[in-house]
Amino acid sequence: xxxxxxxxxxxxxxxxxxxxxxxxxxxxxxxxxLAADSADGYQIPPGLPQNDFCLIMQNFGRCExxxxxxxxxxxxxxxxxxxxxxxxxxxxxxxxxxxxxGRLISEPFAxxxxxxxxxxxxARTLPVHPDNLMRAVQSVPVVSPTSAMEAANLxxxxxxxxVAQNYKHLDELTVLRAFDSIMTNLSYEVLSDMILNLSRQxxxxxxxxxxxxxxxxxxxxxxxxxxxxxxxxxxxxxxxMSDFVLQSKRPLSVPDASQSPWTQYLLGRDEVRGSVTITxxxxxxxxRGTLGVYAPDASRDPESxxxxxxxxAAQAVNSLVMLERLVASEEQALTDSLTGLYNYRFFxxxxxxxxxxxxxxxxxxxLIVLDLDNFKVINDSYGHGVGDxxxxxxxxxxxxxxxKANVVVRYGGDEFCIVVPEGDLDTARSVAExxxxxxxxxxxxxxxxxxxxxxxxxxxxxTAYRPEEDNAFSFFKRADENLLTAKRTxxxxxxxx
Numbered sequence: 001x002x003x004x005x006x007x008x009x010x011x012x013x014x015x016x017x018x019x020x021x022x023x024x025x026x027x028x029x030x031x032x033x034l035a036a037d038s039a040d041g042y043q044i045p046p047g048l049p050q051n052d053f054c055l056i057m058q059n060f061g062r063c064e065x066x067x068x069x070x071x072x073x074x075x076x077x078x079x080x081x082x083x084x085x086x087x088x089x090x091x092x093x094x095x096x097x098x099x100x101x102g103r104l105i106s107e108p109f110a111x112x113x114x115x116x117x118x119x120x121x122x123a124r125t126l127p128v129h130p131d132n133l134m135r136a137v138q139s140v141p142v143v144s145p146t147s148a149m150e151a152a153n154l155x156x157x158x159x160x161x162x163v164a165q166n167y168k169h170l171d172e173l174t175v176l177r178a179f180d181s182i183m184t185n186l187s188y189e190v191l192s193d194m195i196l197n198l199s200r201q202x203x204x205x206x207x208x209x210x211x212x213x214x215x216x217x218x219x220x221x222x223x224x225x226x227x228x229x230x231x232x233x234x235x236x237x238x239x240x241m242s243d244f245v246l247q248s249k250r251p252l253s254v255p256d257a258s259q260s261p262w263t264q265y266l267l268g269r270d271e272v273r274g275s276v277t278i279t280x281x282x283x284x285x286x287x288r289g290t291l292g293v294y295a296p297d298a299s300r301d302p303e304s305x306x307x308x309x310x311x312x313a314a315q316a317v318n319s320l321v322m323l324e325r326l327v328a329s330e331e332q333a334l335t336d337s338l339t340g341l342y343n344y345r346f347f348x349x350x351x352x353x354x355x356x357x358x359x360x361x362x363x364x365x366x367l368i369v370l371d372l373d374n375f376k377v378i379n380d381s382y383g384h385g386v387g388d389x390x391x392x393x394x395x396x397x398x399x400x401x402x403x404k405a406n407v408v409v410r411y412g413g414d415e416f417c418i419v420v421p422e423g424d425l426d427t428a429r430s431v432a433e434x435x436x437x438x439x440x441x442x443x444x445x446x447x448x449x450x451x452x453x454x455x456x457x458x459x460x461x462x463t464a465y466r467p468e469e470d471n472a473f474s475f476f477k478r479a480d481e482n483l484l485t486a487k488r489t490x491x492x493x494x495x496x497x
Contacts, residue, residue, distance in 0.1 A: 010036065010094060010101045010102040013094060013101070013159065013162050013163055014036040014094075014102075014104075016162045018158055018159075018161065018162050019158070019159055019162050021158075022154070022155045022158040022159060023104065023155065025151070025154070025155075026106075026151045026152070026154075026155050029147070029151045030106075030109075030143050030147060030148055030151050031141055031143060032090075032106050032107050032109050032141055032143060032148075033106065033107055034090075034092070034104045034105065034106050034155070035104070035105055036094075036102055036103070036104055036105075037102055037103045037104075037105050051107060051108050051136070051139065051140065052135070052136035052139060053083070053087060053108055053133075053136040053137055053139065053140050054083070054108055055136075056126070056128055056132070056133060056136055057083040057084065060126045060128065062083055062084060062126070063083055076093060076095055077093070077153075077156065078090060078091065078092045078093070078149060078152035078153060078155075078156050079091055080111075080145055080148065080149070082111075083108070084122045085110075085114040085118050085119055085122045085137060086110055086111040086112060086114060086118075087108055087109070087110045087111075087114070087137065087140050088108065088109075088111075089105055089106050089107070089108055089109075090105070090106040090109070090148050090149075090152050091103050091104075091105055091106075092104040092105075092152050092155055092156050092159065093156075094159055094160075094163065095160075095163070096163055096204075101163075104155065104159070106148070107141075108140050109140060109141050109142065109143040109148065110137070110140045110141070110142045110143070111142075111143075111144075111145050112142060113142050114137055116130075116134060119133055119134045119137050164300075164301065164304075188323060189353060189356065189357070191316070191319055191320070191323060192210050192222040193222075193224070195208075195210050195222075195291065195312065195316045196208045196209075196210055196222060196223070196224035197224065198312055199291060199293045199309060199312055200224065200225075200293060202293075202308045202309065202312065203277060203293045203295050203299075203305050203308065203309060204295050204296075204297070205225075205293040205294055205295040205296075206225055206226065206234075206294065206295070206296050207223075207224070207225030207226065207234035207235070207237075207238060207293070207294040208223070208224045208225060208238070208291070208292065208293045208294070209221060209222070209223050209224075209235065209238035209239060209242060209290075209291070209292045210222040210223075210289065210290075210291055210316075211239070211242045211246070211289045211290045211291075211292075212281075212288060212289040212320070213246060213287070213288065213289050219289075221239065223235050223238070225294070233267070233268075234267075234294050236266060237263065237266040237267055237276070237294060238276070238278070238292045238294060240266055241254075241262075241266070241276060241278055241292060242278055242289075242290040242292050245278045245279070245280050245290045245292075246280070246287060246289070246290060249280055249282075249287050250280070251277075251278065251279045251280065251306055251309075251310065252276070252277070252278040252279075252292075253275075253276070253277050253278075253299075253302045253305070253306055254275055254276040254277075255275050255298060255299040255302040256275060256298040256299070257272045257273055257274045257275060257276065257298070258271070258272060258273055258298070260272075260276075263276060273296060273297065273298065274294055274295055274296045274297060274298065275294070275295045275297070275298050275299040275302070275305070276292065276293070276294050276295075277292065277293050277295075277299070277302070277305045277306055277309050278290055278291070278292035278293075278309075279291055279292075279306065279309045279310045279313045280313070281313050281316060281317050281320075282313075282314075282317065283317050283321065288317055288320065291309060291312065291313045291316060293305075293309060333345070334346035334349075336410040338388055338391060338392065338410070339391060339392055339395035339410050340392075340395065341395050341398075341399065341408050341409055341410045341416070342407065342408065342409045342410070343409065343410060344409070344410075344411055344412055346409065347407075347409040347411060347417055347419075348472075350407050350409075350419060351367075351419060351472050351475070351476070352472055354407075354419055354421055355465065355470075355471075355472055355475065357421070358421075358465055358467065359467050362467075363421075363422055364422060364423055364424040364427075364464060364465070365419075365420070365421055365422070365423070365464070365465040366419075366420040366423045366424060366425060366427065366428030366462065366463065366464045366465065367417065367418070367419055367420065367428070367462070367463055367465075367475060367476065367479045368417065368418040368420065368428055368431060368432045368435075368460055368461070368462050368479065369411070369415065369416075369417050369460065369461045369462075369476070369479045369480050369482070369483045370398065370415065370416040370417070370418070370432070370435070370458045370459070370460050370483070371414060371415045371416075371458060371459050371460075371483055371487065372390075372391075372394060372414040372415075372456065372457075372458050373456075373457045373458060373459055373487075373491040373492060374457075374491075375387065375390075375413075375414040378390055378454060382449075382451055385449075386446065386449060386451055389444070389446065390444050390454070390456070391410075391414060393442075393444045393456075394414075394416070394439065394444075394456065394458070395408075395410060395416070397435070397438050397439050397442055398416055398418070398435055398439075400438075401434055401435050401438045402418050402431055402434075402435060403420070403423075403431060405420075405421055405422065406418050406419060406420050406421070406423075406431065407419040407421075417479075418431065418432075418435075424464055425462065425463070425464040425496055425497075428462045428463075428464065428496065429462050429494060429496040432460040432462050432494045432496070433494055435458070435460070436457070436458055436460060436492065436493075436494060439456050439457065439458055440455075440456070440457055440492065442456070443455045443456060444456055457491060457492035458492070459483055459486035459487050459491050459492065459493060459494075459495075460482075460483060460486060460493070460494045460495070461479045461480060461481065461482030461483030461484070461485065461486055461494075461495055461496075462479060462482060462494060462495070462496035462497075463475065463478045463479040463482060463496070463497065478497075482495040482496065482497060483495070
């Protein structure tokens with residue numbers, strides 16, 4: 001959270017009617033006033049008079065409003081910070097559970113009226129004229145620390161209630177505003193990243209999972225959070241609990257992981273902290289997937305967490321539906337009219353997308369470039385009409401005998417590409433060898449057009465993505481050079497490196 005964001009949120013809280021009433025009640029009970037200060041400075045706020053005693057302490061670096069090793073600035077409860085001679089300030093922190101947004105700070109007060117001997121010892125250590133310091137001390141009101149702390153705890157309770165209510169409202173606005181902005185750059189990668197980031201932000205989480213499930217049983221997972229470490233594999237925990245939500249079609253909340261044997265089992269240890277919140281992605285009666293968050297602390301308001309996550313999930317489903325319609329409308333512009341495979345434009349976009357995904361997730365990625373051997377002979381012997389039918393025959397064989405997850409593209413002419421996500425060099429080589437074998441064993445013939453069975457072969461170049469040195473151009477260039485090597489060394493073969 002930026003300092004600007006914290007200050008804006010603090011202004012909402014301080015100007016709330018409940019907060020104002022709490023500050024007035026504090027002054028009526030103690031005789032000293034409170035004012036607000038932002039989280040990025042510990043100066044006495046302009047809303048309070050600059051007491052002479054405070055000015056002297058500030059000049060000599062002894063004012064406890066300045067953080068030091070003995071007064072940590074992120075304390076969660078009210079505290080008295082003494083400047084000297086049992087004179088100090090009451091500080092009431094304003095926190096959202098994880099961040100310090102600011103403070104309510106009292107004017108200086110004395111726990112008991114200090115005598116001259118006490119003031120004299122403090123004056124010697126500064127050093128400052130003892131008479132001047134004594135006059136400053138006499139202007140400081142005397143308040144019982146017990147009374148001040150009792151009043152401060154009441155203020156703190158009321159302010160934290162305002163924080164909880166205010167944050168709930170602001171978080172809802174955050175969701176709505178964020179989704180309003182995505183229409184300018186709608187894509188699955190942008191959408192999934194935004195959903196994961198927002199879900200962690202709203203629930204103060206450090207691990208989130210977006211799971212999409214199709215009617216055909218295929219699923220896609222997007223995860224944001226730490227890799228497996230000493231706290232356990234958060235991704236595995238979220239996946240297994242999300243599977244439960246998919247089956248039950250009902251939200252799941254584990255407010256306190258320390259009381260959940262299920263969570264302890266999935267994380268692989270007995271002593272765990274945190275909370276889990278998972279909601280289904282519902283499109284009317286259809287469950288499209290799940291959205292889940294693991295937070296490192298137990299939930300203070302499970303019902304609110306589930307409300308916010310469900311609201312985010314509803315917006316996510318709407319955006320996914322819009323994305324699907326957009327993809328369907330662009331499908332024709334991204335496919336090759338002759339073969340029905342994806343075209344060059346789609347290849348460029350898909351390759352860049354898969355390169356970004358591989359870099360982000362550190363997963364393997366490979367590319368196969370295929371070219372039909374001696375295609376010119378077929379065109380010259382039987383005409384371009386037969387040549388087109390041969391290309392459709394070839395496209396069908398490549399599509400049927402590569403993996404479902406692969407992206408098959410007609411690059412141009414008689415050249416085809418296969419993008420192999422999650423596949424290393426050996427995997428891609430196996431795919432290429434299988435495709436070459438099927439093509440070799442499936443000659444093209446058309447008796448109706450006087451074309452006897454024609455033996456077909458293709459050559460293939462294969463390479464794997466090297467994140468430390470590759471971009472889209474160098475990645476494709478290396479695969480294409482391997483294809484040329486296969487052509488030069490006898491055709492009907494795979495060259496992979």
